[in-house]
Amino acid sequence: GAGVSQSPSNKVTEKGKDVELRCDPISGHTALYWYRQSLGQGLEFLIYFQGNSAPDKSGLPSDRFSAERTGGSVSTLTIQRTQQEDSAVYLCASSRDREEPQHFGDGTRLSIL
Amino acid sequence: SQKIEQNSEALNIQEGKTATLTCNYTNYSPAYLQWYRQDPGRGPVFLLLIRENEKEKRKERLKVTFDTTLKQSLFHITASQPADSATYLCALPPTGTASKLTFGTGTRLQVTL
Numbered sequence: 001g002a003g004v005s006q007s008p009s010n011k012v013t014e015k016g017k018d019v020e021l022r023c024d025p026i027s028g029h030t031a032l033y034w035y036r037q038s039l040g041q042g043l044e045f046l047i048y049f050q051g052n053s054a055p056d057k058s059g060l061p062s063d064r065f066s067a068e069r070t071g072g073s074v075s076t077l078t079i080q081r082t083q084q085e086d087s088a089v090y091l092c093a094s095s096r097d098r099e100e101p102q103h104f105g106d107g108t109r110l111s112i113l
Numbered sequence: 114s115q116k117i118e119q120n121s122e123a124l125n126i127q128e129g130k131t132a133t134l135t136c137n138y139t140n141y142s143p144a145y146l147q148w149y150r151q152d153p154g155r156g157p158v159f160l161l162l163i164r165e166n167e168k169e170k171r172k173e174r175l176k177v178t179f180d181t182t183l184k185q186s187l188f189h190i191t192a193s194q195p196a197d198s199a200t201y202l203c204a205l206p207p208t209g210t211a212s213k214l215t216f217g218t219g220t221r222l223q224v225t226l
Contacts, residue, residue, distance in 0.1 A: 004156070033213070042218035043157075043202070056212040091156050098207055101147060102214065104156030 002026065006092050006105035014113050015084060021077045021108045025094030032069055033102060034077050035091040043091065049075065050098060079110075087112045115141035117205055119217035126193055126224055134188040134220045136203035146179055146186050149202040151219065157202055161188075193224045 005024040013019055025032050034046040045059040049069040060066070064082075069075040079086055089109050093102040118137045126132050136146070145164045149157035163170045163179045163186065170177045176189040190197050200219040207213060 043216040045213040048212040050212065059213070093156070098212055101159035101162060102157075103159065106154070106156045 004092055004094055004103050004105035006090075006108050008108055009106065010109045010111075012111045012113065013082060016081055018078065018080045019082055019110065021079075021090050021092075021110070023075045023077070023092030023094075023105060025073065025075070025092070026103055027073075029094035029096055029103070030072065031095045031098050031100070031102075032075050033093045033095075034067055034075070035093065036088045037091060037107070038088045046077070046090075048098070082110075082112045084112045086110060115139070115205060115208060115215055117203065117215055117217045119201075119203060119220045121218055121220070123221040123223055126222070128194060128224055128226050130193055132190040132193045132197070132222055132224070134201050134222065136186040136188065136217055138184050138205055141184075141205060141208065142181065143205045145206055146177075147204040147206075147214070148177060148186075148188050149204060149216075151200045151202060157216075160201075190222070193222075195224045195226060198222055198224050 007022045030051045032049040035043045036046055037043050047067045048056040064080045067077045089107040091104055091107040093104045095102045116139045145162055147162045148160045150160055151157040161172055161177050163177045165181055174191045178187045200221045202216050202219040204214040204216045
């Protein structure tokens, strides 16, 4: 499809497990963002990738969170040793560059039991 | 640091009326401002971008104004319809070397028959 694709759409896991969330951005978009949105809350920035530059990791809440972007395209957000407070919707967005409007996927709803 | 505020209370209006949503910001002079729409269970969708030298911008039934003196943007939906019911987010662009948009928490609009 032409939009940003995220998988899985829903993930339920036990506390302490690791999870991987995937984002397929729009082809040709050099900028890629991860956000977290808790119920009824705003968007919390997590990490930003731009081309081959070092990512901006300033929004990652702890060292249990990491992300990578392979080949300037697909990105994976990994959460290790999940905690209940990690439960949220994780949204990915891409844009042609950081000044352009962002295109969002529909997110992965993560539930930690 | 820059701060962006949207009315956190839901806005309820009758079909056919004009809805007006407010976005206020402080400690910032943005070159532009963006508006997004978010439906439940979906990612935000870009609607409009207005630049600092544009007082007003229109797209179909949508109108956005940008007052750099008041540090405020108003988002209007004319002839509102129940399908316009959603949460509307405003966003400020990155500052300096920062990479991220700053999103407001959004205002939920409910249009009733």
